[in-house]
Amino acid sequence: MVSYKDLGLVNTRDMFAKAIKGGYAIPAFNFNNMEQLQAIVQAAAETKSPVILQVSKGARQYANATLLRYMAEGAVEYAKELGWEHPQIVLHLDHGDSFELCKSCVDMGFSSVMIDGSHLPYDENVALTRKVVDYAHKYDVTVEGELGVLAGVEDDVKAEHHTYTRPEEVVDFVTKTGCDSLAISIGTSHGAYKFKPEQCHVDPATGRLVPPPLAFDVLEGVMKELPGFPIVLHGSSSVPQEEVDTINKYGGKLEAAIGIPEDELRKAASMAVCKINIDSDSRLAMTAAVRKVLAEHPGEFDPRKYLGPARDNMKKLYIHKIVNVLGSNGKAE
Numbered sequence: 001m002v003s004y005k006d007l008g009l010v011n012t013r014d015m016f017a018k019a020i021k022g023g024y025a026i027p028a029f030n031f032n033n034m035e036q037l038q039a040i041v042q043a044a045a046e047t048k049s050p051v052i053l054q055v056s057k058g059a060r061q062y063a064n065a066t067l068l069r070y071m072a073e074g075a076v077e078y079a080k081e082l083g084w085e086h087p088q089i090v091l092h093l094d095h096g097d098s099f100e101l102c103k104s105c106v107d108m109g110f111s112s113v114m115i116d117g118s119h120l121p122y123d124e125n126v127a128l129t130r131k132v133v134d135y136a137h138k139y140d141v142t143v144e145g146e147l148g149v150l151a152g153v154e155d156d157v158k159a160e161h162h163t164y165t166r167p168e169e170v171v172d173f174v175t176k177t178g179c180d181s182l183a184i185s186i187g188t189s190h191g192a193y194k195f196k197p198e199q200c201h202v203d204p205a206t207g208r209l210v211p212p213p214l215a216f217d218v219l220e221g222v223m224k225e226l227p228g229f230p231i232v233l234h235g236s237s238s239v240p241q242e243e244v245d246t247i248n249k250y251g252g253k254l255e256a257a258i259g260i261p262e263d264e265l266r267k268a269a270s271m272a273v274c275k276i277n278i279d280s281d282s283r284l285a286m287t288a289a290v291r292k293v294l295a296e297h298p299g300e301f302d303p304r305k306y307l308g309p310a311r312d313n314m315k316k317l318y319i320h321k322i323v324n325v326l327g328s329n330g331k332a333e
């Protein structure tokens with residue numbers, strides 16, 4: 001048993017309470033490797049933003065559970081070395097799909113876990129989430145539950161269509177499960193292909209596709225039922241067009257990749273949404289930089305020469321999200 005407290009990590013409780021009051025949201029950036037982690041820590045340390053390091057089941061298998069624990073501990077020490085005196089860093093399991101996986105993460109230094117029972121019948125979702133909460137809270141680990149189903153693909157999580165969260169269910173769910181935060185479905189979606197072109201309209205000024213708006217009435221309904229309760233948005237990458245263009249210019253083939261407009265995320269962050277998950281955008285930033293270097297320097301085979309620029313490009317993206325979308329800069333001095 002390794003407690004996250006020994007690794008210098010924090011859970012999400014105080015972080016979310018402050019974010020809701022302050023009208024901003026905490027970035028939850030997924031990571032799989034060292035360069036991503038370096039970029040996240042550098043961006044958070046430079047902007048003094050609380051940050052959630054987020055790992056999916058697939059990423060944990062990819063990176064190795066033991067190595068991850070030391071990477072998280074290293075992230076805290078690295079942040080201090082960068083001059084961030086009191087780093088506020090969470091290690092969070094994204095889309096836990098079983099009690100056993102959540103328990104294993106709690107036992108190996110995670111400070112927060114998500115149990116995603118959103119695909120289950122309501123009562124089974126409640127029972128599974130309650131079981132995880134009972135275990136996690138013994139160790140002061142915070143738990144995110146989910147109600148409603150997001151469309152899109154993320155690791156093993158797949159769904160064809162959205163099912164919006166039903167505001168009339170949220171009080172019962174939160175009361176029965178004791179979860180600390182709730183992921184809801186209001187039209188965000190996993191992956192880089194969040195919408196079909198026929199769902200969108202064309203912006204006459206830019207010629208780009210504009211997706212249908214998020215269901216803010218559902219978010220408002222949830223906020224009315226659960227005043228002051230931390231809400232989470234998954235699938236909230238914006239799919240920056242310049243990264244998609246770079247990828248396609250240098251041999252890639254991403255067709256009609258569409259994300260969530262950043263002004264909608266900014267609006268959500270000013271409301272009860274206090275955790276916004278961003279994964280695809282950093283994948284795009286990384287891939288764009290790698291493709292550009294390898295296309296322009298075909299003789300290059302030192303990984304540092306393409307992973308270094310990839311890291312810099314991701315860091316730029318993370319700082320942009322923190323400062324211009326989430327508003328979490330300066331909140332963890």
Ligand SMILES: [Zn+2]
Nearest residue numbers: 154234235277
């Ligand atoms: Zn998700």
